Amino acid sequence: MKKILLLAGTALALAAGTMTASAQEKLKACWVYVGPIGDFGYSYQHDQGRLQVEKELGDKVETAYLENVSEGPDAERAIERFAREGCKIVFTTSFGFMDPTIKVAKKYPDVKFEHATGFKKADNVAIYNARFYEGRYVIGQIAAKESKAGLAGYIVSFPIPEVVMGINAFMLGAQSVNPDFKVKIVWVNTWFDPGKEADAAKALFDQGADIIVQHTDSTAPLQIAEERGLKGFGQSSDMIKFAPKAQMTSIVDDWGPYYVKRVQAMLDGTWSSTDTWEGMKEGAVVLPPFANMSDETKKLAEETYAKIKSGEFHPFTGPIFDQAGAEKYPAGAVVPDGDLLGMLWYVKGVDDKLPQ
Amino acid sequence: MLEAIILTVITAATPLLLAAIGELVVERSGVLNLGVEGMMVMGAVAGFAITVSTGSPLLGIVAGLVAGLAVSLIFGFVTLTLVANQVASGLALTLFGLGLSGLLGEGFVGTPGIKLPSLSIPGLTDIPYVGRILFGQDILVYVSFALVLAVSWFLFRTRGGLVLRAVGDNHVSAHALGYKVIRVRYLAVMFGGACAGLGGAYLSIAYTPLWVENMTAGRGWIALALVVFSSWLPSRLVIGAYLFGAVTILQLHAQPLGLGVPSQFLSMLPYLATVVVLVAISGNRRATRFNTPACLGAPFVPDR
Structure with missing residues (x-):
């Protein structure tokens, strides 16, 4: 396939490139990424999804993408450009693209849009997300089983529901094994800065944690764990190559099946505005093989993984208490999706004050 | 614990110090190169690529240096030979470097690297508390200090340094005295590029x-700010880089201690500290103006 690299010189695409496959009469599907596809994390995984669409539907579809699109006015121009250029379906893959997507969608009613991790829908805007917290519950159990200190270090980016939900799921998992398990939290206020993430990992290890968990995108914290002979978990993609002795598992986002399904629906003419929140069951959240842990831990992790996958168990099942110890959800109750998506409070046992 | 913190501070400060000491020389010659970030990131990709391909971190360091130097020559050609606007060209260099490094490094994403080994001198490195701090660093940490000393000595103790400063302070007079303004500036820009490349390779x-x-995640911009912070004095650059590194690391340590201070405020601290010191320094107006290269950013076209 002939690929042409177009570099746009305007402010719109300062550091962005677009790649188009030359073909005619094919359905054009387009992606907007917030980071570089070479981040080996979030945007990388979305692009893997795009490549899967090309692989499976390549003869009927042509794809294009814009990377490094910052959230804000630039996003609107980038999305609109795709709509004008004949994209029939546009995937906007970051939370901050929500309002721009809705705005552009109003102007181009014939184009379909899909926005990831947001909550605003329209007739031609579908939304989709992955239940990352399912993975975080499992790694919480592993951490509590494997930690000798009973203390994990947790590196986090920004205080948004997605991240807070992750911390809570991790703690609920850990507490199911060891009710006294502790976690120390460091906010680095960035999604991606390998140096800072490494420094945060060092600080947490120096303060006694022996397991590192991250909700930031680089492999740096795991590499520090490897260096010090301690353990940790990967993020967004399988990072075992960077830490063969330290990574116990990772939480991998696999967007491919969803993208293929949605583009296929476009080809079939059956596309409709949907609200999709897929998890382990649908294969959107995948845990790479469990490694570097005792057989007992592995067995427990595999069991929980299987239970969540089959829908038998939901990580946010009551009783759940807030930090002050008040019961938020009674025993047996499952936290509704709407509450999860707006979660901005910690469960009992998290020793941190949520930045406001 | 204190030892651990100091060790982390050193690694955080070294790339800043390396990039900033080069830019200090560039600015002393009267050229403002805002492309430090771009040169650093080129150094990072070249250093990584060569380290992984050859298995030798030392060759990687050399590659980083060469890559930084090579892209700085583009900037030199555009601003010194073609006399283009330095601010715009520097910004363009940053964007160019970020883009090109992404393209060149595509094949290396997801490849584990090889870490530059730390020095280990039997006996000395094992001294409790100070051993690892003084004798257990990697080679580039020592290089960064050696560079600061060398630049300090060169600028204020040698004839060459005097010429460089004269070019930066008054290029017309320097030219009238027969000094090759453009050549001096080219050399300074190349030195700056090589240092930024080293910082990136680090x-x-x-x-x-x-x-x-x-x-690089913005470290090039911090290096640029540190040069102003140092009021163009190499010794103050060390203070600046280590102060910035120390506050950055301390805030990461302070958070999990649960002091109840908002994390956003702690993240702001390194920058706040820099601003406070900057204000304190600029209190002495005369000294500041004395050290500021008078022709900073001004284009020079020799009259024939």
């Missing part, structure tokens, strides 16, 4: 042995 070889796009 990131991808010693700090976090990996390659990902934009991995």
Whole structure:
């Protein structure tokens, strides 16, 4: 396939490139990424999804993408450009693209849009997300089983529901094994800065944690764990190559099946505005093989993984208490999706004050 | 604990110090190169690529240096030979470097790197408390200090340094006295590029042995700010880089201690500290103006 690299010189695409496959009469599907596809994390995984669409539907579809699109006015121009250029379906893959997507969608009613991790829908805007917290519950159990200190270090980016939900799921998992398990939290206020993430990992290890968990995108914290002979978990993609002795598992986002399904629906003419929140069951959240842990831990992790996958168990099942110890959800109750998506409070046992 | 903190501070400060000492020389010659970030990231990708391909971090360091120097020559050609606007060209260099490094490094994303080994001198490195801090660093940490001393000595103790400063302070007079303004500035720009390349290579070889796009994450801009912070004096650059590194690391340590201070405020601290010191320094107006290169950013076209 002939690929042409177009570099746009305007402010719109300062550091962005677009790649188009030359073909005619094919359905054009387009992606907007917030980071570089070479981040080996979030945007990388979305692009893997795009490549899967090309692989499976390549003869009927042509794809294009814009990377490094910052959230804000630039996003609107980038999305609109795709709509004008004949994209029939546009995937906007970051939370901050929500309002721009809705705005552009109003102007181009014939184009379909899909926005990831947001909550605003329209007739031609579908939304989709992955239940990352399912993975975080499992790694919480592993951490509590494997930690000798009973203390994990947790590196986090920004205080948004997605991240807070992750911390809570991790703690609920850990507490199911060891009710006294502790976690120390460091906010680095960035999604991606390998140096800072490494420094945060060092600080947490120096303060006694022996397991590192991250909700930031680089492999740096795991590499520090490897260096010090301690353990940790990967993020967004399988990072075992960077830490063969330290990574116990990772939480991998696999967007491919969803993208293929949605583009296929476009080809079939059956596309409709949907609200999709897929998890382990649908294969959107995948845990790479469990490694570097005792057989007992592995067995427990595999069991929980299987239970969540089959829908038998939901990580946010009551009783759940807030930090002050008040019961938020009674025993047996499952936290509704709407509450999860707006979660901005910690469960009992998290020793941190949520930045406001 | 204190030892651990100091060790982390050193790794955080070294890339800043390396890039900033080069830019200090560039600015002393009267050229403002805002492309430090771009040169650093080129150094990072080249250093990583060569380290992984050859298996030798030392060759990687050399490659980083050469890559930084090579892109600085583009800037030199555009601003010194073609006399283009330095601010615009510097910004363009940053964007160019970020883009090109992403393209060149595409094949290396997701490849584990090789870490630059730390020095280990039997006996000395094992001294409790100070042994690892003084004798257990990687080679680039010592290089950064050696560079500061060398630049300080060169600028204020040698004839060459006097010429460089004269070119930066008044290029017309320097030209009238027969000094090759353009040549001096080319050499300064190349030195700056090489240092920024080293700083970038430090990131991808010693700090976090990996390659990902934009991995410099704004460190080039901090290096630029540190040069102003130092009021163009190499010794103050060390203070600036280590102060910035120390506050950055301390805030990461302070957070999990649960002091109840909002994390956003702690993240702001390194920058706040820099601003406070900057204000304190600029209190002495005369000294500041004395050290500021008078022709900073001004283009020079020799009259024939």
